[in-house]
Amino acid sequence: MQACLIRGAEVLTLEGPQGLQPQRLDILLREGRIAELARDLPPPPDAMVHEARGKLVIPGLVNAHLHSSEMFFRGRYERMALETWLSYAYPFFAAEPVGLRLLYLRSMLVAIESLRGGVTMISDDFFDPPKHDLERLATVFRAYGDIGIRANVSSGLMNLPYLDTLAFGREVVPPDIQAALEFPLPTARDYTAYCEDVFRHLHGDYDGRLRFMLAPSGPQRCTPDLMLACMDLARQHAVPYHTHVLETRVQAVTGAKVFGGSLVRYMDDLGLLHPGVLMAHAVWISDDDIARMGAAGVSVSYNAIANLKLGSGLCPVRKLLDGGVNIGLGTDGASSNDTMRIFDVMRVAALVQTLQDTAPERWLAAQDVLHAATLGGAKAALLDHETGSIRPGKKADLAFLDLASGTAFTPNSDAVRQLVYCENGSSVTDVMVDGVFVLQAGRLTRIDEAAILEEIRDVMGEFLARHREVEAANAGLVPLFEEIRRRCAQEPLPG
Ligand SMILES: [Zn+2]
Structure with a gap:
């Protein structure tokens, strides 16, 4: 070279x-x-x-948290809270995985918008139910490899029945729909066997630019044995343990009612707080949670725009920084953001913190935000020795x-x-x-951007027409999840 x-x-x-x-x-x-x-x-x-x-x-900027799976749903939803929006962006019924070519193009679109916006490193929590498939993950890797971006990519999962991951889930949802929402779930053994394959065949591809990371979706969504097995693998391979923590009030109430308290404390009790842990969101956290997170040296991806779009709330960033927690910035997926532009996130991330505190000296400074968008994100990706400055x-x-x-x-x-x-x-x-x-x-320089964008536009009419049918098949769930949200809004939060 x-x-x-x-x-x-x-x-x-x-x-x-x-x-x-x-x-x-x-x-x-x-x-x-x-x-x-x-x-x-x-x-x-x-x-x-x-x-x-x-x-x-x-x-180069670092995007600490996104889901490439949502890239074709940009601009599609508004005025929906997370729990209802999920029924459309991650539908339970009638959805089929996109074909390999679309998967390649979708990942490419993420990378095109990222690079054009100065982002050189992304953490893609790739969520691709129902199965974990090496060829599909390899297709995502190939897109990022071809265009030349740096990435940590997961194969995200949950393995608890969905309604058990939501307070009031079993009370609100009628039995026939409960039965329809039972899907086969991966065991810890199945999943770790798959991950071992990924570490053997894909991790470290393209001169080490592309890496695998572990991503159990959230502490309330996975069995302890799965999370502990993922933590073992993450530590063994020095890759992040990437997870969603306390994004919404429903999740905080679920922690209190189903897991006996804060989900951060639940993770801590299981031995799941380590410097390699990247928590997306961390909105509904207590001072005790922050103390535990700081002591363990975890990172948080602060996703200011996605949290505003879904009405989730505001991450207490100044308190986290004071507590010694590392902060990166994430867009989250393109159906809750709706772009891959970290510059947009930086601006909002700084400004919206003025709602958190009346004392101007507690607001974020531009340098705090730029640090999060570079070194903070690199540290969250366990790559601050390689990139971020x-x-x-x-x-x-x-x-x-x-x-x-x-x-x-x-x-x-x-x-x-x-x-x-x-x-x-x-x-x-x-x-x-x-x-x-x-x-x-x-x-x-390494792809024919115009041809790729044209190919995407050519097939999106058919793709979105099909997705409209999927949305219709899932629309009946929306009032049920709204009712769960309504009930949770009346519950006290864990201390
Ligand atoms: Zn996310």
């Missing part, structure tokens, strides 16, 4: 005392890594020179923003604040992953 000298850029390293100040630096890359970072580096004879004057170079030794995962082509940096007053409050991704011209330009001068 040819060495490359990036010359003359304004570089925001996010490392050291100067890390939040753009500095005029040259970056020498060798074998996909940052070899040297200094002013006016002489170009080595073997190096290609990339002129980057007028560009702001930042660490610009320093010698790390992988060259970089986003280049043109300071002059748009209006976001005109005038250029404070780069960090303008990244968070002004930029929306449209200034991103080039993106590098592992030292390779995967987006260059606005063009994705």
Whole structure:
């Protein structure tokens, strides 16, 4: 691989005392890594020179939590809470898995939008019921491998009967529908055997850029033996244990009524709090939960837009930071967000925290949010030794923003604040992953983007017509889940 000298850029390293100040630096890359970072580096004879004057170079952004499975449902739902929305986005009845080609295109669409928005690393909690299939997971890996993004990908699952994972589930849902909602569920042994296969055949593909992670859907949705087996595998392979924790009030009440208290405490009692744990959401958490999370060193993916879209609430980010919890930013899936743009999330993530506290000094600063979108997400992915900041030794995962082509940096007053409050991704011209330009001068270099987008548009009419039938088959569940929500709203929360 040819060495490359990036010359003359304004570089925001996010490392050291100067890390939040753009500095005029040259970056020498060798074998996909940052070899040297200094002013006016002489170009080595073997190096290609990339002129980057007028560009702001930042660490590639990290999306700490998404579900590629929702990508074709963007813009489809609104004014629905999580429990009812799930009936459509993750339907119980009449749904069929998408074919392999659509699966490839769907994953590609996630990666296209991510890279175009300066995101170089995604954590995709791939949810693909009813089965776990190596060929299907390999198809997702192949899309990410082809386009050149870095990713942790799961094969997410739940293995408790759904109605047992919701307070009042058995009381509200009539027996005939309860019977129809009984599906075969994987055992811990089946699932770990599958995971071992994935570790053997897919994990570490594409020069280590693509990794597998364990993702039991939530503590209330899985058996303890499954979660403990997943934790063992996660620790053995040094990959995240990625899970959803206390996203909604219904889940908090479910913890109290079904699991004897907070679901965080339930995880702690099972021995499931470790530094490799990434909790998506963490909205309905108590001070005691935060103390346990901080002591264990877990990470949280703060998904500000998805939580607003589904009316879930507000993650207490300042308290989590004070408690020593690492924070990343996630979009969540495209049916609850509805984009893969971390720039959008950054802006909302900062602003919406003003509703949490009346004291302005407790609000998030732009630098807190930018840290979460880079190093915080990288740490949550257990990859902060490789990505998330610009320093010698790390992988060259970089986003280049043109300071002059748009209006976001005109005038250029404070780069960090303008990244968070002004930029929306449209200034991103080039993106590098592992030292390779995967987006260059606005063009994705490794795929035929126009052909892929056209192919998706061509087949979506038929796909969405079929999905309308699936929605109709599941619409009868909506009033039942609304009733569960209504009952939960009247219940006290665990302390
Ligand atoms: Zn999620």
